[in-house]
Amino acid sequence: MTRSDARDIAIKGLWSNNPALVQLLGLCPLLAVTGSVVNGLGLGIATLGVMLGASASASALRHQVRPEVRLPAFVLIIAAFVTCVELAMAALAYELYQVLGIFLPLIVTNCAILARVEAFASRQPLKPALFDALMNGLGFSLVLVLIGGIRELLGQGTLFAGMDLLLGDAAGDWTVHLPGDGGMLFLVLPPGAFLITGLLIAAKNAIDDAVKRRRPAPTRTPRDERRVRVTGVVR
Numbered sequence: 001m002t003r004s005d006a007r008d009i010a011i012k013g014l015w016s017n018n019p020a021l022v023q024l025l026g027l028c029p030l031l032a033v034t035g036s037v038v039n040g041l042g043l044g045i046a047t048l049g050v051m052l053g054a055s056a057s058a059s060a061l062r063h064q065v066r067p068e069v070r071l072p073a074f075v076l077i078i079a080a081f082v083t084c085v086e087l088a089m090a091a092l093a094y095e096l097y098q099v100l101g102i103f104l105p106l107i108v109t110n111c112a113i114l115a116r117v118e119a120f121a122s123r124q125p126l127k128p129a130l131f132d133a134l135m136n137g138l139g140f141s142l143v144l145v146l147i148g149g150i151r152e153l154l155g156q157g158t159l160f161a162g163m164d165l166l167l168g169d170a171a172g173d174w175t176v177h178l179p180g181d182g183g184m185l186f187l188v189l190p191p192g193a194f195l196i197t198g199l200l201i202a203a204k205n206a207i208d209d210a211v212k213r214r215r216p217a218p219t220r221t222p223r224d225e226r227r228v229r230v231t232g233v234v235r
Helices: 005-016 027-033 037-060 067-091 092-102 105-109 112-119 126-156 190-214 222-233
Strands: none
Touching: 005 037, 005 126, 027 037, 027 092, 027 105, 027 126, 027 190, 037 067, 037 092, 037 105, 037 112, 067 092, 067 126, 092 105, 112 126, 126 190, 126 222
């Protein structure tokens, strides 16, 4: 994997082809769990762990799995890693495990993971497969944390509340309180998740459009000018 390949994978996973903001995959946990930073971070770490393990396994077994059983095999691989992550979270962060509830085992059905395993990891060597999983997992996790932070800050008037559920007693005093009695409760409810997600998608599209407008127009060569006169099209 060359440096340019790694850069392309990183840009696509974190921004231009982000699983949550561009592909719109994994919206069920994205909208349901992101009521706070700790919830988004916990589910993001779990999803990233499953994505790394499943991508590495699919890459290692890419020559052994027959095409007609690829999808069932990949679902079984993902389910195995989801079970491992679920057991680890139950042992290390049981209270957060209870908060996340059914959305941990539902990682099995997260299309963001299955799509990367099928479209990329199963066709690539181990190193690019792992790097692609890392970038896409980080891109998805960052959106989870960002939405959770916005909803918690504007909806409850706090930030980093309950971080001790994930990071232990050392994070018990991380909570930041906004002045006032509270925030807009609407943003903590499911409709608030749709609103914040839509605003983030709109903001990303606006940034992309602004970047495109600032790019200099491609210069035409004499050969292009001749092609325009003959065909009317520059290829």
